[in-house]
Amino acid sequence: MRVALADDQALVRAGLRALLERLGISVAFEAEDGQDLLDALLLQRVDVVLSDIRMPGLDGIAALRELRETGDRTPVLLLTTFDDSDLLLHAREAGAQGFLLKDAAPEDLHEAIVRVAGGETLLAPVSTDPVRARYRFHDEAPPHDTFGEREVAILRLLAGGYSNKEIARSLFLAEGTVKNYVSTILDKLGTRDRTRAVLKAITLRII
Structure with missing residues (x-):
């Protein structure tokens, strides 16, 4: 190392x-x-x-x-x-x-x-x-639905600052598929953007 x-x-x-x-x-x-x-x-x-x-x-x-x-x-x-x-x-x-x-x-x-x-x-x-x-996010309302393994993986990559294209490459998905996943994640968390989604996911211990 x-x-x-x-x-x-x-x-x-x-x-x-x-x-x-x-x-x-x-x-x-x-x-x-x-x-x-x-x-x-x-x-x-x-x-x-x-x-x-x-x-x-x-x-x-x-x-x-x-x-x-x-x-x-x-x-x-x-x-x-x-x-x-x-x-x-x-x-x-x-x-x-x-x-x-x-x-x-x-x-x-x-x-x-x-x-x-x-x-x-x-x-x-x-x-x-x-x-x-x-760094607790102000909105601690529970998500609208549970998160699958793939959604959690995408949330973790979002937290690492990865773009949709980079996430697609990392997970061997089409970029359009990743975009759909991100939209679903935002909807489940009730947030407007990726940054708020990551902070809320950390606060709720989803990631």
Whole structure:
């Protein structure tokens, strides 16, 4: 397992590198900001990018957005303290696969990296209940109907910031079929758009 490590604080990077190596995870390179990260990713591939959100210059979310615009789908796990109420939403929309609180336990860090490397999307940091409470959607009315396995899978991909075309490719479906699924999901949740659907699905623990 090879990861890229991006954080503007050298001491934080050193601590994370030591921790990751003890967990059996190799740090391919370190970056001190988003642009440094993007430049290094052009030269070597990694299994997971582990990046702080707040960095000077190009921050973690901006770097993630640029990475996705180039078509690079390397899983990105963002480190955060969650003191900004819009952060989770912006990062998810940019295409983050997961979020991890900076004070997470080593075993949680290891599990998160392994899971996103395996294609999973972590819809909330390891401290699930506090984060769910903080980002609780105002409408907690139950859905109009139950959700099938395919609908849940699509909701998880929506939470990861995937477009209909990308979801279709991932699930081997026609793009029109995915569009129909999304419309059905919005209707069942009683929401107007994808973002509200994801937040409500998290609040109701559908995903």
